[in-house]
Amino acid sequence: MINIVSCLLPLFEFDRATEGLLGESQRLAKALGGSHVVVIAGHAEDSKVSAVAEYADRLIVAEHSDLTSYQPELCLSVLRSVCASLQPHAILLGSDTYSQELTPRLAHRLGGCSAGDIQSLAVVQDSIHATRPAYGGKAVAVLDMKTSPAVVWVRDRSMEVAVAGEPAKIERLQVEAENINTTKIVDRRSEESSGQRLEDASIIVSGGRGLDGPDSFEDLRQLAVTMGAEVGASRAACDSGWITHSHQVGQTGKKVAPQLYLAVAISGASQHMMGVSDAKIIAAINTDPDAPIFKHCQFGIVEDYKQIIGPLQEKLASSLS
Ligand SMILES: Cc1cc2nc3c(=O)[nH]c(=O)nc-3n(C[C@H](O)[C@H](O)[C@H](O)COP(=O)(O)OP(=O)(O)OC[C@H]3O[C@@H](n4cnc5c(N)ncnc54)[C@H](O)[C@@H]3O)c2cc1C
Known part of the structure; x- marks a missing residue:
């Protein structure tokens, strides 16, 4: 059989x-x-x-x-x-x-x-x-x-x-299985999460090292709330301690498949892009016109994210209300 x-x-x-x-x-x-x-x-x-x-x-x-x-x-x-x-x-x-x-x-x-x-x-x-x-x-x-x-x-x-x-x-x-506990789980801590799992999100707004720090992730969060999106991040942003690793997208992070993936100040390294290869539409905001992310995205804005995020959030908030 x-x-x-x-x-x-x-x-x-x-x-x-x-x-x-x-x-x-x-x-x-x-x-x-x-x-x-x-x-x-x-x-x-x-x-x-x-x-x-x-x-x-x-x-x-x-x-x-x-x-x-x-x-x-x-x-x-x-x-x-x-x-x-x-x-x-x-x-x-x-x-x-x-x-x-x-x-x-x-x-x-x-x-x-x-x-x-x-x-x-x-x-x-x-x-x-x-x-x-x-x-x-x-x-x-x-x-x-x-x-x-x-x-x-x-x-x-x-x-x-x-x-x-x-x-x-x-x-x-x-099952009579031998229980050889060479590894013992001593504590379980659940991270508080109010939204959807990143893997299930249909819109993701993701931030990278080009953001100025954790405060900029707050601006991204506000944009995400307006768009009904979840917040993702590059490994560089997670390693910097600006956001927890549960938000990391990529080879060693989450593999996501949203309808829209908005990459903000993310260069588009291959290890990051491995996590977004199933995204339907990728859009990017980056100051560097030669950033690799622009080779992967359908829509791109070459600009400082600070000039875009606030006005975009306000525009969306007024048109969606
Ligand atoms: C084995 C291995 C596994 C890895 N796994 C992962 C993974 O799972 N996920 C992952 O993300 N990475 C992973 N990495 C790391 C990866 O190689 C990159 O280092 C990382 O993705 C870079 O993150 P970043 O794009 O945020 O930073 P950077 O590469 O530093 O890019 C920052 C970008 O921000 C732009 N920028 C700067 N200022 C502004 C501004 N004001 N406005 C707009 N744009 C701006 C810059 O032009 C630049 O393109 C892995 C690496 C290895 C070796």
């Missing part, structure tokens, strides 16, 4: 990212004439388990008394145990940091191969090929996943969502 496994971690959200993950697994299973098996590691709300069942041929909730929240080694151990018994051709995980952390470790434990930031998977002559952006999104790398299972984490929102069908029966397994 050919199995393609989607792995969901404790307390997962049934959001657009999960739907895309399930959709890609579903398509791959269909292409191989196999089954789409969803494995939920640890505790999950019943309503979410039922929702996921509509997208699976088989649904396994792998329970362990200590897995009420994410614990790296225990989660890895549970997933390894269940996946080993399924002998899957491919295992797909989400793009959250926990899944990114687990992917290569799970591949190693199962004797497979791993890759991250995958945009699509296809079957080519009995082999699984994975595509991912390369050179800051300027090229696409095609990876031949030669060793089974292919364990990948998929890029948020870049996959078509899954198609609902007859719900799978929910199988609950008590």
Whole structure:
């Protein structure tokens, strides 16, 4: 039996990212004439388990008394145990940091191969090929996943969502996994957030090092509120401590896919642009006419941002009120 496994971690959200993950697994299973098996590691709300069942041929909730929240080694151990018994051709995980952390470790434990930031998977002559952006999104790398299972984490929102069908029966397994806590989570702190996740935002106003400091981010925030947007940032701005890293967009930050991405005083380094390659429209404000960002954007203003942000916000506020 050919199995393609989607792995969901404790307390997962049934959001657009999960739907895309399930959709890609579903398509791959269909292409191989196999089954789409969803494995939920640890505790999950019943309503979410039922929702996921509509997208699976088989649904396994792998329970362990200590897995009420994410614990790296225990989660890895549970997933390894269940996946080993399924002998899957491919295992797909989400793009959250926990899944990114687990992917290569799970591949190693199962004797497979791993890759991250995958945009699509296809079957080519009995082999699984994975595509991912390369050179800051300027090229696409095609990876031949030669060793089974292919364990990948998929890029948020870049996959078509899954198609609902007859719900799978929910199988609950008590997994005897070894809990070797080489890593112990001693504290969890949630960052207060009033708006949408950056990954789900349809408009993002993002600021870079060319802003004068944290106060300028307040001006960006006001513009964002008027536009119904979320605020993003370059790594340089985050590293300067002007805004927290949860706002960082790019290779080592969030991968976003808004309808409009407004880059303010951001040069457009390849590592930043990797995070915005799925944006529909990119616009930029930058004093340097030769800034690389202008090669990526449909609309650009060569000007000091201070001359633009205030008047733009006022104009939008009056025309939208
Ligand atoms: C492995 C690795 C991973 C990385 N990951 C990321 C990542 O995830 N995200 C990320 O963003 N970066 C990442 N970087 C860093 C990246 O290479 C750049 O250094 C960074 O994106 C630069 O940020 P910036 O554009 O804000 O700053 P700068 O490159 O310094 O650009 C500032 C821009 O502001 C303009 N400017 C200045 N004053 C004004 C003004 N008054 N009005 C308008 N424009 C003005 C300037 O002309 C300039 O273009 C990574 C680097 C490495 C090596």
